Amino acid sequence: FALSEPDNGSDAAALRTRARIEGDEIVLDGSKMWISNGAEAEWVVVFATADPSAGHRGVVAVVVERGTHGLQAQPIHGKLGQRCAPTSELVFDGVRVPRDNVLGEVGDGFSLAMRTLDRTRIPVAAGSVGVARRALDEAVRYAKERHAFGSPINRLQAIQFKLADMAITVETSRWATWRAAWLVDQGRPDAAASAIAKCYASDAAFAAANEALHVHGGYGYVDEYPVAKLLRDVKLNQIYEGTNEVMRLVIARSLVR
Ligand SMILES: Cc1cc2nc3c(=O)[nH]c(=O)nc-3n(C[C@H](O)[C@H](O)[C@H](O)COP(=O)(O)OP(=O)(O)OC[C@H]3O[C@@H](n4cnc5c(N)ncnc54)[C@H](O)[C@@H]3O)c2cc1C
Structure with a gap:
């Protein structure tokens, strides 16, 4: 492509x-x-x-x-x-x-490209859900093992809230992705639904990877744990198949037509 x-x-x-x-x-x-x-x-x-x-x-x-x-x-x-x-x-x-x-x-080329992207943005969203899920799994595991101030860090509410926020976005970005994919399966591909899924899921996954890295403290900053790689990998999902600014343009256009 x-x-x-x-x-x-x-x-x-x-x-x-x-x-x-x-x-x-x-x-x-x-x-x-x-x-x-x-x-x-x-x-x-x-x-x-x-x-x-x-x-x-x-x-x-x-x-x-x-x-x-x-x-x-x-x-x-x-x-x-x-x-x-x-x-x-x-x-x-x-x-x-x-x-x-x-x-x-x-003369059909531009429309073909845009209609292709309406479909291919959904796998980018799905991949982002996967990254967010992995980030959450890694953060949950590490927070259970790592101790600070005499107890596992998963006893700290500050850490628990990070995990909860990540869980919220895993679920919500998954639903947005499924909805966009379902519309395609119904023969009703929807540019805005695909853009919402891609934009929301990739922003959520980048934030989740960032938080997972933070939960790992200094260990998150090196390649001993996979969280730094998740962050590096998922950054691209905010850029390709149209940047998330372009996604917002697509969504806004559907609202102000
Ligand atoms: C690893 C990788 C793989 C890729 N694979 C493919 C591929 O297979 N096929 C393909 O065709 N392309 C591919 N791309 C290209 C990708 O889709 C583009 O990089 C992306 O669309 C952004 O275009 P650009 O890099 O020219 O940035 P620019 O368009 O120059 O944008 C620069 C910045 O300005 C912002 N911006 C631009 N216009 C607006 C606006 N109107 N409002 C608000 N902000 C705006 C952008 O969001 C961005 O932050 C790939 C890119 C990468 C990095």
Whole structure:
């Protein structure tokens, strides 16, 4: 799913990768940034503009097979977390594919991208629920083992309230995620419901991982316990598939239409 570019992510309609129609072929030039599995995927769906003056109405979605002449993948290194999930920059230099590789019609691309994201934000929410749940489990376990001032720290109300707050957000973000997924299953995908689930669950998971780290004190700050990794990994969930500011834009748009 190759939408983001080096110079634009949130403002996806401002994409610059060009798609020129030449007879029965489409020719692609430009580059895509931060593409998950970009070097590994056998097929890339790339979003490009066939008419920059048409804004989002000029966007076309094109399927490109790995190994097509002119397509190069440059792996991106140095990520804060989720390092087992490869990320690449993709460079398209005169990549030619049959016009039949266009998904839908020329001009449908932006809508296809947005409708895809309405679905793919839900797994990001689900992954966030998992991180929050793990953070809670780790915090509960550690708070039982660790002693301070003569008793386990789980006897301290300050710690108990952190655990309670984490439990609240695990449950509530799970329900928001299930609701968004259920709407898709009913054939009624809902952009705002997906955005609420993704935004709420990832913010909640980041907060839960942060609190779990804090419950571990100094030990949370090193890799002896998994809580620091949870924090590093889940930060991305607030950024990709649209940042949580963009999620709030999507939600707000559904309210003020
Ligand atoms: C590891 C990783 C994997 C990724 N995988 C993919 C992938 O497979 N395919 C793909 O296409 N993309 C992918 N992305 C890209 C990701 O979706 C973008 O990074 C994200 O959408 C943000 O775009 P940007 O980085 O250009 O930030 P920008 O758009 O430059 O935003 C910078 C900051 O400004 C804020 N901002 C921007 N506009 C507004 C606004 N209108 N109101 C309020 N705040 C605003 C943003 O929220 C953010 O905080 C991936 C990114 C990462 C890091």
